[in-house]
Amino acid sequence: MLNFENWNVTSKRDFLLGVVLVILFLAIFFWVIPTQIPAIVAHPLAHALAPSFMPSIVTLIVAVLGFLIAVRAWRSAVTDAATPPQEIVDGTTEDWRRAAVFRTASALVASFAYVFLLDAIGALSSAVSITVILVLLAGERRWRTVVVAGIVVPTVIYLVFTQIAAAPLPRGITSFF
Amino acid sequence: MEHVLIGLKTFLTVQNILALTFGQAIGVVIGAIPGLTVTMAIALLLPFTFGMPALPAVLLLVGVYKAGIYAGSISAILIKAPGTPASACTVLDGWPMAQQGQARRAMDMALYASCVADFVSNLSLLLLAGLIASFALRFGPPEFFWLIAFALTVVTAVSGASLLKGLVSASLGVLLSTVGMDLVYGTPRLTFGVLELTGGLSFVPLLIGLFAVAEIFEFYGREPGKVERSRSAGARLKWEEFRNCLPTILRGSVIGVIIGAIPGTGPAIASFLSYAEAKRTSKRAANFGHGEIEGVAASESGNNGVAGATLIPLLALGIPGDVITAVMFGAFLIHGIDPGPTLFTRQADFVYALIWGIMLSSIGLLVLGRIAVSAFARTTTVPSHILMPIVLIFCVFGTYSINNSTFDVLIMLGAGVLGYVMSKVDMAAAPLLIGFVLGPIFEDNFRRSVLVARGDYTTFFQGPIVWVFIVLTALSLIFGLRKKNVPIEK
Numbered sequence: 133m134l135n136f137e138n139w140n141v142t143s144k145r146d147f148l149l150g151v152v153l154v155i156l157f158l159a160i161f162f163w164v165i166p167t168q169i170p171a172i173v174a175h176p177l178a179h180a181l182a183p184s185f186m187p188s189i190v191t192l193i194v195a196v197l198g199f200l201i202a203v204r205a206w207r208s209a210v211t212d213a214a215t216p217p218q219e220i221v222d223g224t225t226e227d228w229r230r231a232a233v234f235r236t237a238s239a240l241v242a243s244f245a246y247v248f249l250l251d252a253i254g255a256l257s258s259a260v261s262i263t264v265i266l267v268l269l270a271g272e273r274r275w276r277t278v279v280v281a282g283i284v285v286p287t288v289i290y291l292v293f294t295q296i297a298a299a300p301l302p303r304g305i306t307s308f309f
Numbered sequence: 310m311e312h313v314l315i316g317l318k319t320f321l322t323v324q325n326i327l328a329l330t331f332g333q334a335i336g337v338v339i340g341a342i343p344g345l346t347v348t349m350a351i352a353l354l355l356p357f358t359f360g361m362p363a364l365p366a367v368l369l370l371v372g373v374y375k376a377g378i379y380a381g382s383i384s385a386i387l388i389k390a391p392g393t394p395a396s397a398c399t400v401l402d403g404w405p406m407a408q409q410g411q412a413r414r415a416m417d418m419a420l421y422a423s424c425v426a427d428f429v430s431n432l433s434l435l436l437l438a439g440l441i442a443s444f445a446l447r448f449g450p451p452e453f454f455w456l457i458a459f460a461l462t463v464v465t466a467v468s469g470a471s472l473l474k475g476l477v478s479a480s481l482g483v484l485l486s487t488v489g490m491d492l493v494y495g496t497p498r499l500t501f502g503v504l505e506l507t508g509g510l511s512f513v514p515l516l517i518g519l520f521a522v523a524e525i526f527e528f529y530g531r532e533p534g535k536v537e538r539s540r541s542a543g544a545r546l547k548w549e550e551f552r553n554c555l556p557t558i559l560r561g562s563v564i565g566v567i568i569g570a571i572p573g574t575g576p577a578i579a580s581f582l583s584y585a586e587a588k589r590t591s592k593r594a595a596n597f598g599h600g601e602i603e604g605v606a607a608s609e610s611g612n613n614g615v616a617g618a619t620l621i622p623l624l625a626l627g628i629p630g631d632v633i634t635a636v637m638f639g640a641f642l643i644h645g646i647d648p649g650p651t652l653f654t655r656q657a658d659f660v661y662a663l664i665w666g667i668m669l670s671s672i673g674l675l676v677l678g679r680i681a682v683s684a685f686a687r688t689t690t691v692p693s694h695i696l697m698p699i700v701l702i703f704c705v706f707g708t709y710s711i712n713n714s715t716f717d718v719l720i721m722l723g724a725g726v727l728g729y730v731m732s733k734v735d736m737a738a739a740p741l742l743i744g745f746v747l748g749p750i751f752e753d754n755f756r757r758s759v760l761v762a763r764g765d766y767t768t769f770f771q772g773p774i775v776w777v778f779i780v781l782t783a784l785s786l787i788f789g790l791r792k793k794n795v796p797i798e799k
Contacts, residue, residue, distance in 0.1 A: 145734060146734070149734050153477065164499065165499075168497075168498065168499045168500070168501060169491075169496070169497075169498045169499065170496045170497075172494055172496070179759060179760050179762075179763050179764040180493050180494070180756060180759070180760050181493075181755075181756045181759055181760075183491035183493070183494050183496050183498050184498075185756070186483070186487055186748075186752045186755075187484060187487045187498065187499065190480050190483045190484045190487075191484065193476075193480050194477055194480045194481065194484070197473055197476055197477045197480065198477065200473055201471075201473050201474065201477070204473070232529070232530045232531065233530070235529040235530065236526055236527075236529045236530040236729075238529070239525065239526055239529040240526060240726065243522075243525075243526075243701065243722055243725075244722060246705070247705065247715065247718050247719055247722055250705070250709070250715055250718065251715055255705075255706065255709070259702045259705070259706075262698065262701065262702070263698040263699065263701075263702060266697065266698035266701065267694065267695060267698055269529065270528075270529070270693075270694030270695075270697070270698075271694060272694055272695070277695065281695045281698065281699065282698075285699055285702075286699075286702050289699070289702050289703060289706060290706070293706045293707075293710060297339070297342075297345055297349075297353070297710065298353060299345075299706065299709070299710035300713055301706060301709060301710070302709075302715075
């Protein structure tokens with residue numbers, strides 16, 4: 133049985149990465165490719181390789197590479213276990229780790245919400261909203277900076293794209309602009 | 310010789326020089342904004358040239374094209390968002406240099422390397438157009454296949470600490486490139502019934518997502534209050550530094566010329582090849598990827614070496630080498646210029662005037678580039694927490710503008726998440742881009758070779774060019790794997 137308790141972070145992460153790659157790409161090979169690429173049977177172009185040729189080869193290669201990554205991580209963990217463990221002090225606290233996860237997750241959610249609202253409320257309104265949210269999320273609290281960075285700058289960028297580069301960005305609720 | 314001198318006289322008019330300079334100014338601005346592509350700028354400017362005489366009209370478009378390729382490096386260095394696909398490789402060392410407070414040195418090197426490469430490329434257009442065009446014509450599918458196989462070995466140079474993960478990244482790029490319509494049978498592949506995917510995944514959203522958007526997500530995961538990047542552009546480039554990098558720049562220029570002359574390749578391939586070759590021969594190879602100025606020189610000389618040479622097949626053979634030259638081909642026809650083998654005899658004065666304009670555009674690029682570098686260097690004073698949301702707005706607007714598609718923006722965000730995850734597991738993003746760019750050409754030429762040879766696989770081992778690239782591929786793999794600073798696994 134694998135005992136992860138004595139493994140260092142890198143070995144654990146790489147082992148999991150390898151396992152995920154093997155499972156994911158075998159699933160692509162056995163399930164996604166057969167269902168998403170039509171099989172070509174007895175086509176007049178007898179010598180043409182099937183459309184699934186390259187995706188199948190590449191998928192198998194990644195599965196094999198994933199297996200090798202997992203094996204290397206396991207071997208590395210076994211070797212490390214033979215040497216006395218070293219305390220790693222990275223100076224980080226649990227509090228800021230949690231804050232970092234929250235900030236990253238919030239930025240991700242806000243970015244996707246921004247894109248989903250792009251057509252509905254328009255490029256300008258959504259850009260102003262996301263910029264204000266992200267600037268505040270990064271810890272900025274000076275209202276003048278928030279106004280300039282969150283409202284003035286996106287408006288200028290919007291005008292550059294629409295008026296100078298003639299890019300037809302979605303107008304949404306700001307169709308009068 | 311007579312035509313060459315008449316060409317110079319024809320070019321030297323105020324209208325021509327103004328058209329070229331105006332085109333270059335637009336190219337610098339467009340190229341520096343992520344998502345706004347040179348192709349889009351040329352397509353937008355084309356109607357404005359209808360009322361102009363042929364020479365200034367074409368010079369304007371050529372100015373946009375050449376300056377645009379250079380300017381992609383500015384945003385690649387300053388905000389990790391390559392303005393053009395050609396500058397994807399410049400991110401690898403340019404962005405770390407900017408983080409270390411050496412943005413000015415990186416931008417100066419990018420400019421000077423671009424100008425030198427541009428000049429070498431233009432010179433080759435003037436002197437070797439016929440010779441290079443006839444060489445490029447000898448490339449059939451098997452030759453292309455091995456050329457791309459050779460180019461794929463670049464992955465060993467940009468994989469970072471783990472070659473295995475680099476290979477996974479490159480394979481993922483190849484797999485993503487297969488999404489869309491199959492080129493031989495015309496059947497959809499891996500589209501999941503989504504209409505927008507039938508045309509395949511666009512390169513620019515993927516590029517911007519993997520680098521710029523991933524960096525934005527990473528920024529929010531860092532400890533608050535820590536200095537994420539230097540807020541100074543730093544010192545200018547020293548003459549000694551430029552001189553030390555000159556062999557790399559010249560080598561990159563030659564690589565760019567050769568790649569540019571072969572239709573269907575492009576500046577991104579040339580810059581990665583030049584980068585890999587520079588890393589292989591450099592004494593500071595271990596520093597590549599961590600802010601090595603020679604890496605910036607190699608990348609920028611590689612992609613700008615393509616700029617003049619890509620016009621060789623267009624002018625000499627009437628074959629557009631990529632999308633941009635295809636749009637320019639249309640511009641030539643609109644203005645009554647018929648590119649092809651007879652162009653040099655039927656419209657020699659026009660061709661040589663154009664070539665003189667292209668030659669002298671290197672000087673214009675130097676002047677405009679210096680102004681641009683000084684102006685854009687000010688962005689380093691903007692704090693990261695203000696800059697990152699603004700970069701996101703540029704990325705979204707730029708990506709949307711390519712096809713007026715929200716789906717492309719979603720792809721960009723998806724690529725951003727992928728790039729973020731890849732960085733968390735120490736997997737380099739550059740191999741994915743290489744796989745994505747080279748994958749379709751690799752697959753297409755492999756399948757076409759088999760088809761043309763009616764299933765005879767010995768076609769891959771016939772002809773001198775094929776063997777040259779087989780040997781180069783083998784040598785590149787051996788050197789890449791043996792290089793001490795590129796261990797197979799940590």
